[in-house]
Amino acid sequence: MTTELTEARLLDIWEAGAGQRPPDRALLLGALADGPDPAVPLANRPLGELNALLLELRERCFGTALPCATDCPRCEEQLDVIVTTSELRALRPSTPVPVGALHLDGREVAYRALTAADLLAVDPDAPDARSALVRRCLVGGGAAGDAVLEAVAERLAALDPGADTAVALACPYCRHSWSAAFDLAGYLWTEVEAYARRLLHEVHQLAREYGWTEAEVLGVSPTRRQYYLEAAAG
Numbered sequence: 550m551t552t553e554l555t556e557a558r559l560l561d562i563w564e565a566g567a568g569q570r571p572p573d574r575a576l577l578l579g580a581l582a583d584g585p586d587p588a589v590p591l592a593n594r595p596l597g598e599l600n601a602l603l604l605e606l607r608e609r610c611f612g613t614a615l616p617c618a619t620d621c622p623r624c625e626e627q628l629d630v631i632v633t634t635s636e637l638r639a640l641r642p643s644t645p646v647p648v649g650a651l652h653l654d655g656r657e658v659a660y661r662a663l664t665a666a667d668l669l670a671v672d673p674d675a676p677d678a679r680s681a682l683v684r685r686c687l688v689g690g691g692a693a694g695d696a697v698l699e700a701v702a703e704r705l706a707a708l709d710p711g712a713d714t715a716v717a718l719a720c721p722y723c724r725h726s727w728s729a730a731f732d733l734a735g736y737l738w739t740e741v742e743a744y745a746r747r748l749l750h751e752v753h754q755l756a757r758e759y760g761w762t763e764a765e766v767l768g769v770s771p772t773r774r775q776y777y778l779e780a781a782a783g
């Protein structure tokens with residue numbers, strides 16, 4: 550079952566995500582893109598899969614180009630960059646969650662990819678947030694020292710390449726090139742928020758002008774709404 554993405558649904562998601570933490574918002578958005586009835590909740594699937602769903606949603610709602618502004622870390626020039634969804638797309642991980650194993654000091658350590666549930670369970674501002682996250686990836690539990698956690702942390706990207714979205718950037722002024730983390734869910738949420746606010750403003754204007762209800766305004770296509778708004782403005 551695929552949920553049809555309507556403007557009313559987008560408003561519901563925006564309202565539900567207001568005041569929520571970033572991983573909660575990512576899950577709300579991911580559920581919009583989610584396809585066949587999943588046996589495993591989205592929160593328990595690898596982050597790379599959640600990101601793949603968010604990319605699909607972004608393409609469907611707002612297209613493939615993601616304009617952003619950044620500063621060159623070397624010459625500090627301000628750059629306007631267009632990131633594309635294909636740059637952010639990585640190999641989709643196996644589901645439910647890929648598992649890896651490593652040998653350290655004669656011991657085998659099994660580990661799994663990170664999930665949104667892990668992000669929700671760990672306070673991102675805690676000083677030990679990183680090791681707490683990695684510890685959650687250990688399969689079978691048991692004590693793990695810093696060396697084990699570090700070795701697992703190094704291997705998580707290979708297990709689920711889409712978990713961290715990054716883009717390759719180059720400065721046209723000083724020729725410096727670097728890789729930057731791209732917050733896909735945060736970017737998409739900002740867009741949804743802007744869309745929702747614009748939509749509510751249109752509802753407000755048209756409701757006042759014509760006495761329509763919110764549902765009636767949302768039942769009018771964006772193109773026709775634009776006409777009525779212009780007509781109302783005289």
Ligand SMILES: [Zn+2]
Pocket residue numbers: 621622623624625626720721722723724725
């Ligand atoms: Zn530069």
